[in-house]
Amino acid sequence: xxxxxxxxxxxxxxxxxxxxxxxxxxxxxxxxxxxxxxxxxxxxxxxxxxxxxxxxxxxxxxxxxxxxxxxxxxxxxxxxxxxxxxxxxxxxxxxxxxxxxxxxxxxxxxxxxxxxxxxxxxxxxxxxxxxxxxxxxxxxxxxxxxxxxxxxxxxxxxxxxxxxxxxxxxxxxxxxxxxxxxxxxxxxxxxxxxxxxxxxxxxxxxxxxxxxxxxxxxxxxxxxxxxxxxxxxxxxxxxxxxxxxxxxxxxxxxxxxxxxxxxxxxxxxxxxxxxxxxxxxxxxxxxxxxxxxxxxxxxxxxxxxxxxxxxxxxxxxxxxxxxxxxxxxxxxxxxxxxxxxxxxxxxxxxxxxxxxxxxxxxxxxxxxxxxxxxxxxxxxxxxxxxxxxxxxxxxxxxxxxxxxxxxxxxxxxxxxxxxxxxxxxx
Ligand code: GAL
Numbered sequence: 001x002x003x004x005x006x007x008x009x010x011x012x013x014x015x016x017x018x019x020x021x022x023x024x025x026x027x028x029x030x031x032x033x034x035x036x037x038x039x040x041x042x043x044x045x046x047x048x049x050x051x052x053x054x055x056x057x058x059x060x061x062x063x064x065x066x067x068x069x070x071x072x073x074x075x076x077x078x079x080x081x082x083x084x085x086x087x088x089x090x091x092x093x094x095x096x097x098x099x100x101x102x103x104x105x106x107x108x109x110x111x112x113x114x115x116x117x118x119x120x121x122x123x124x125x126x127x128x129x130x131x132x133x134x135x136x137x138x139x140x141x142x143x144x145x146x147x148x149x150x151x152x153x154x155x156x157x158x159x160x161x162x163x164x165x166x167x168x169x170x171x172x173x174x175x176x177x178x179x180x181x182x183x184x185x186x187x188x189x190x191x192x193x194x195x196x197x198x199x200x201x202x203x204x205x206x207x208x209x210x211x212x213x214x215x216x217x218x219x220x221x222x223x224x225x226x227x228x229x230x231x232x233x234x235x236x237x238x239x240x241x242x243x244x245x246x247x248x249x250x251x252x253x254x255x256x257x258x259x260x261x262x263x264x265x266x267x268x269x270x271x272x273x274x275x276x277x278x279x280x281x282x283x284x285x286x287x288x289x290x291x292x293x294x295x296x297x298x299x300x301x302x303x304x305x306x307x308x309x310x311x312x313x314x315x316x317x318x319x320x321x322x323x324x325x326x327x328x329x330x331x332x333x334x335x336x337x338x339x340x341x342x343x344x345x346x347x348x349x350x351x352x353x354x355x356x357x358x359x360x361x362x363x364x365x366x367x368x369x370x371x372x373x374x375x376x377x378x379x380x381x382x383x384x385x386x387x388x389x390x391x392x393x394x395x396x397x398x399x400x401x402x403x404x405x406x407x408x409x410x411x412x413x414x415x416x417x418x419x420x421x422x423x424x425x426x
Contacts, residue, residue: 049286049348110145114145134335155312158282158371163278168195210380244411286346335353348365
């Protein structure tokens with residue numbers, strides 16, 4: 001072949017490649033109508049408020065991305081997502097990722113998936129959508145690794161909330177408790193009247209882990225609690241002993257069938273007035289709304305005023321995600337103002353974005369927006385923000401054993417060991 005012919009063939013091939021690249025670039029912009037095929041969105045959102053919020057995102061996807069994409073709502077039920085994470089792990093390791101999946105910001109995202117090289121960076125998307133100035137810097141930092149964001153936060157949830165049935169308190173002439181001391185006084189009074197003071201549904205371990213986490217916050221304060229995850233607070237300290245003894249005492253006031261109930265079934269006890277209170281994240285507010293129950297009040301979990309026990313649900317782009325262009329448009333919806341303003345009022349969370357219209361949110365969520373700006377933010381343990389997955393699993397196992405055997409000394413020693421195993425404590 002002559003040199004000239006070779007050059008001609010080479011440059012034709014080069015031009016073809018460039019043209020293909022440009023076409024792909026156009027596709028990536030995901031113009032309405034240009035997308036088709038299947039888009040699988042994986043989550044554990046199956047309860048009333050969760051499912052309703054998710055459906056809003058799907059609706060917006062249909063109108064802004066494409067009506068021709070078959071959006072498959074792939075859920076694995078189970079509050080807190082432990083069951084879903086197991087299925088997800090099998091699929092990711094087996095090279096069968098969904099289009100996008102629900103993942104908590106923080107350790108759950110970075111340690112499990114990003115550092116293991118399973119996710120694509122989203123810096124271009126964040127740049128194109130102008131998100132660097134729309135999401136709080138602190139949130140962007142937590143979804144980032146090596147300077148690049150790896151997932152799109154759809155919300156901010158608060159885990160340390162005490163929810164109560166107003167009628168139960170009024171008719172028994174009681175005030176909802178602000179401190180742990182008040183909690184036990186009120187709980188005794190309720191118990192004497194045959195009312196379950198605190199509803200718990202820990203068929204999924206996250207609920208009892210979360211109750212422990214809010215008790216640790218109440219006893220150690222924000223700095224002490226945060227230090228548990230950096231090695232600055234000693235797990236063997238007297239303060240932790242006190243917190244765990246208090247946690248043990250709280251368990252004397254929960255419904256006897258707690259280990260067979262889900263978190264939302266525990267909420268039914270509050271709604272019916274069989275129980276007076278429950279300590280749960282604000283997805284419970286979404287559950288109240290879905291169940292059309294309005295006579296409830298809220299306070300920070302006892303002793304935790306001024307602290308915001310935060311977590312965020314986010315979605316990312318797995319490497320090898322099928323129908324990548326359709327996923328990119330999903331991520332745009334998740335991060336958009338319209339998406340977050342539609343999703344969060346039903347979900348019981350506030351926007352991760354800073355520009356949502358507060359008027360679209362109810363009284364509780366407006367109060368959460370105010371607190372989010374002024375409170376000390378601490379990371380949630382039960383929801384993937386404070387500790388990496390392996391550490392959280394060890395803690396969950398220790399807590400599950402403790403809830404059954406009530407051996408606080410063993411719990412404390414297992415917690416201290418787990419911190420060492422995680423490489424955080426000496
Ligand atoms: C959390 C999740 C929330 C909510 C809750 C109960 O882990 O972040 O969105 O769904 O579990 O399932």
